[in-house]
Amino acid sequence: MDDDSVFYKKLPKVEVHAHLNGSVSAQTMEKLIQRKPHLNIERNMTAIGKGQRRTLDECFEVFKLIHKLVDTEEDIHTVATDVIKEFAVDNVKYLELRSTPREEKGTGLTKKSYVEAVIKAIQQCKYDGVDIDVRFLVAIDRRNGTEVAMETVKLAEEFMLSSGGLVLGIDLSGDPKVGHGRCLLPALERARNCGLKLSLHMSEVSSQLEESELLLNLPPDRIGHGTFLHPEMGGSQPLVDQVVKHNIPLEICLTSNVKGKTVPSYSQHHFRYWYQLGHPCVICTDDKGVFCTDLSQEYQLAASTFSLSPDAVWELSERAVDCIFAGEAVKQQLKQKWTEIKPGLLK
Numbered sequence: 001m002d003d004d005s006v007f008y009k010k011l012p013k014v015e016v017h018a019h020l021n022g023s024v025s026a027q028t029m030e031k032l033i034q035r036k037p038h039l040n041i042e043r044n045m046t047a048i049g050k051g052q053r054r055t056l057d058e059c060f061e062v063f064k065l066i067h068k069l070v071d072t073e074e075d076i077h078t079v080a081t082d083v084i085k086e087f088a089v090d091n092v093k094y095l096e097l098r099s100t101p102r103e104e105k106g107t108g109l110t111k112k113s114y115v116e117a118v119i120k121a122i123q124q125c126k127y128d129g130v131d132i133d134v135r136f137l138v139a140i141d142r143r144n145g146t147e148v149a150m151e152t153v154k155l156a157e158e159f160m161l162s163s164g165g166l167v168l169g170i171d172l173s174g175d176p177k178v179g180h181g182r183c184l185l186p187a188l189e190r191a192r193n194c195g196l197k198l199s200l201h202m203s204e205v206s207s208q209l210e211e212s213e214l215l216l217n218l219p220p221d222r223i224g225h226g227t228f229l230h231p232e233m234g235g236s237q238p239l240v241d242q243v244v245k246h247n248i249p250l251e252i253c254l255t256s257n258v259k260g261k262t263v264p265s266y267s268q269h270h271f272r273y274w275y276q277l278g279h280p281c282v283i284c285t286d287d288k289g290v291f292c293t294d295l296s297q298e299y300q301l302a303a304s305t306f307s308l309s310p311d312a313v314w315e316l317s318e319r320a321v322d323c324i325f326a327g328e329a330v331k332q333q334l335k336q337k338w339t340e341i342k343p344g345l346l347k
């Protein structure tokens with residue numbers, strides 16, 4: 001590893017946009033493939049390598065394959081444990097994982113046991129002394145419609161109350177070309193009213209203007225992507241004004257957007273627009289397994305593409321702490337960690 005990469009690796013980081021099944025590493029994928037050889041799935045079918053790009057539709061085909069490989073409580077526990085440890089090795093000090101609870105009739109997996117398996121993995125890592133604070137967001141897959149969204153919120157509510165602060169909120173994700181946010185509003189409003197935080201994928205593709213307006217009125221606590229919100233991308237100034245007025249942080253996933261072809265190149269990424277506005281932006285991975293990246297690499301790409309100095313990179317990672325869903329005490333602990341690490345890293 002060269003000196004430059006070492007800096008990004010050592011940089012303490014916060015990750016708030018990581019889909020569990022999109023984050024499964026090559027090593028873990030090998031384990032899963034060995035457990036289920038009859039599926040005939042090969043590692044190269046579940047990841048998009050260096051220099052490769054796919055359409056977003058093709059990315060969603062990849063998730064279908066991964067879901068076949070991860071369909072028991074044991075699988076969920078394995079992937080959650082491995083993903084948490086990998087983020088910890090990458091010096092991520094605080095992680096919000098998100099995942100869509102799935103039921104699998106064949107294996108007896110239920111949505112409830114799915115969430116329990118993730119929570120057990122988080123607790124086990126904590127018990128084992130893995131140096132990372134992990135929380136969980138329960139994901140709504142937009143394609144499943146009104147009723148499933150409402151059930152998911154109820155499940156999240158239950159776990160928010162019983163998980164000792166591990167379940168903090170709701171993620172809205174899934175294929176952006178399917179379904180409409182309008183149908184999901186009652187569930188999202190319920191979530192907000194019962195104290196669940198909201199991180200919503202918004203304007204990941206163009207032509208979602210009307211939906212974005214609707215969702216922004218909630219308003220969400222964070223926005224995933226927001227690629228097409230601003231006027232230069234076919235969005236609108238009132239949308240930008242609304243995001244700025246409510247100071248809603250953007251979760252920025254550079255490689256995901258470039259490899260998924262919603263953004264033409266790193267240098268044309270909307271991070272530039274929002275960063276120049278001074279708006280809170282959090283660098284994230286989205287799906288580190290599928291897109292073959294890690295958070296250190298994403299910070300390094302942001303720095304090299306947008307000419308950020310080491311001080312600016314440090315500030316970016318430190319300010320991410322303000323955008324987490326955990327409460328003030330956790331933020332203070334993290335800030336303390338950043339303060340302790342800084343002198344050894346920035347001379």
Ligand SMILES: CNc1ncnc2c1ncn2[C@@H]1O[C@H](COP(=O)(O)O)[C@@H](O)[C@H]1O
Nearest residue numbers: 019020021022063098099100141173174175
């Ligand atoms: C690339 N951009 C993206 N846009 C929208 N949703 C995405 C996504 N990447 C991942 N997901 C969502 O996360 C699920 C996989 O993890 P889990 O099974 O939930 O852990 C996908 O099925 C999709 O719903």
Ligand SMILES: [Zn+2]
Nearest residue numbers: 019173224286
């Ligand atoms: Zn995402």
